[in-house]
Amino acid sequence: MSENTRNLMNSPATIAPAKGKLGVLLVGLGAVSTTFIAGVEAIKRGLAQPIGSLTQLASIRLGKRTENRNPRINEFVPLADLDDLVFGAWDIFSDSAYDAAVHAGVLERDLLEQLKPALSKIKPMPAAFDQKYVKRLSGTNVKQGANKFELAEQIIADIEAFKKKNKCSRLVMVWCASTEIFLKETAQHKTIKSLEAAMKANHPSIAPSMLYAYAAIKCGVPFANGAPNLTVDIPAIRELAIQHNVPICGKDFKTGQTFLKTLIAPGLKSRMLGLDGWYSTNILGNRDGEVLDDPESFKTKEESKLSALEYILQPELYPTLYKDFSHVVRINYYPPRGDNKEGWDNIDIRGWLGYPMQIKVNFLCRDSILAAPLVLDLALFLDLAQRTGMRGIQEWLSFYFKAPMTAPQLYPEHDIFIQLMKLKNTLRHLKGEDLITHLGLEYYD
Ligand SMILES: NC(=O)c1ccc[n+]([C@@H]2O[C@H](COP(=O)([O-])OP(=O)(O)OC[C@H]3O[C@@H](n4cnc5c(N)ncnc54)[C@H](O)[C@@H]3O)[C@@H](O)[C@H]2O)c1
Numbered sequence: 334m335s336e337n338t339r340n341l342m343n344s345p346a347t348i349a350p351a352k353g354k355l356g357v358l359l360v361g362l363g364a365v366s367t368t369f370i371a372g373v374e375a376i377k378r379g380l381a382q383p384i385g386s387l388t389q390l391a392s393i394r395l396g397k398r399t400e401n402r403n404p405r406i407n408e409f410v411p412l413a414d415l416d417d418l419v420f421g422a423w424d425i426f427s428d429s430a431y432d433a434a435v436h437a438g439v440l441e442r443d444l445l446e447q448l449k450p451a452l453s454k455i456k457p458m459p460a461a462f463d464q465k466y467v468k469r470l471s472g473t474n475v476k477q478g479a480n481k482f483e484l485a486e487q488i489i490a491d492i493e494a495f496k497k498k499n500k501c502s503r504l505v506m507v508w509c510a511s512t513e514i515f516l517k518e519t520a521q522h523k524t525i526k527s528l529e530a531a532m533k534a535n536h537p538s539i540a541p542s543m544l545y546a547y548a549a550i551k552c553g554v555p556f557a558n559g560a561p562n563l564t565v566d567i568p569a570i571r572e573l574a575i576q577h578n579v580p581i582c583g584k585d586f587k588t589g590q591t592f593l594k595t596l597i598a599p600g601l602k603s604r605m606l607g608l609d610g611w612y613s614t615n616i617l618g619n620r621d622g623e624v625l626d627d628p629e630s631f632k633t634k635e636e637s638k639l640s641a642l643e644y645i646l647q648p649e650l651y652p653t654l655y656k657d658f659s660h661v662v663r664i665n666y667y668p669p670r671g672d673n674k675e676g677w678d679n680i681d682i683r684g685w686l687g688y689p690m691q692i693k694v695n696f697l698c699r700d701s702i703l704a705a706p707l708v709l710d711l712a713l714f715l716d717l718a719q720r721t722g723m724r725g726i727q728e729w730l731s732f733y734f735k736a737p738m739t740a741p742q743l744y745p746e747h748d749i750f751i752q753l754m755k756l757k758n759t760l761r762h763l764k765g766e767d768l769i770t771h772l773g774l775e776y777y778d
Pocket of ligand 1: 360361362363365366423426472512619620624704
């Protein structure tokens with residue numbers, strides 16, 4: 334065996350079995366959460382297919398191409414079964430999952446009626462909420478407490494009570510609530526001590542999302558951040574996650590326009606085609622669109638959406654092609670479309686001898702239909718990570734995010750093809766299989 338081949342070998346990790354119920358705690362019971370829950374219930378009943386979900390549909394190649402080993406991911410690694418999932422949620426509105434799904438208007442009434450008994454049982458717990466952080470919303474199903482630390486303690490009590498009542502052996506939490514206003518990391522976010530002191534002092538640098546993340550990690554519950562909020566992306570929470578052996582990941586589900594951007598941009602770069610500009614605009618009419626109509630929430634989203642191209646195209650390495658390209662992202666709230674977002678992209682590219690060309694993309698997507706399978710995969714993979722003893726930031730889940738969290742000294746990987754390779758190689762690594770490098774090592778053996 335050559336040294337190259339030996340270096341790619343590893344021994345399998347010890348993975349605890351996925352025994353018992355897995356509680357999926359969702360912060361926010363809006364369009365994404367209800368489309369996810371209703372989807373799982375429909376799939377369990379054989380009413381629909383889990384399209385868009387890697388954990389349910391994708392296979393993974395193992396060994397050499399000639400070996401013909403391509404198990405499904407869910408046969409290869411031990412993931413929780415859909416029948417073992419139990420759902421819980423918090424929201425500022427007291428609507429059940431059924432009522433919230435009807436309000437969101439994503440899924441057809443026919444399907445929702447068939448799922449009504451299961452969905453009506455899911456009633457949101459009162460939320461830790463402060464309108465300062467989501468200007469366009471106000472609701473009454475909200476916790477009261479002397480300070481933010483007390484609110485976090487109430488969330489901890491909710492988590493413990495949910496686990497007991499539903500006889501769960503494990504839990505995961507996914508933030509599917511509204512996008513909060515843009516916050517920068519401050520001194521209060523540096524250490525666990527400074528974070529707790531700031532919570533007790535009701536400091537403005539502590540957003541409600543941080544209280545959920547803090548509570549989850551204190552309870553040993555993995556946390557995924559589906560919105561672009563700072564939330565778990567601060568040193569204090571990262572330290573807490575390491576201390577409590579909890580996996581975390583984020584930020585901002587990579588669904589519509591940014592998903593397409595991270596498909597197209599690596600392709601342009603692979604052929605060394607230049608970029609002069611990329612103009613993206615959207616119309617969106619759901620509650621998320623309404624929240625993002627507030628400039629302070631939009632700023633959080635904009636930062637997340639803008640980062641992908643810079644990292645993928647590496648203008649510092651390729652100044653001839655990508656220096657100073659202009660990148661504009663707009664979201665316009667337009668109620669008639671509801672959850673059915675329409676995005677337009679105009680991409681000005683340059684080819685041989687600098688000749689200009691244009692690409693136009695018109696994506697008529699369904700926001701929550703694209704996001705729901707991501708919630709499922711993240712819940713199952715975070716649970717797997719925890720049963721494997723992985724803790725802190727799970728970079729191998731970057732595949733799912735617009736602004737992937739990384740260790741502070743590293744830059745994020747945005748190229749979706751590299752992200753997918755990283756995800757699958759992590760699974761191979763866990764099972765002691767050779768990593769696939771596409772090198773064709775047999776030539777060297
Ligand atoms: N759908 C997508 O494709 C997509 C992609 C990336 C990110 N996201 C993000 O996912 C999140 C959810 O999107 P959505 O379309 O379901 O939005 P939504 O407005 O339908 O649902 C969000 C819910 O969160 C609730 N909420 C707000 N603050 C809360 C708090 N502090 N505690 C508990 N509940 C709270 C709201 O009342 C609302 O019901 C948004 O932040 C959105 O930006 C969505």
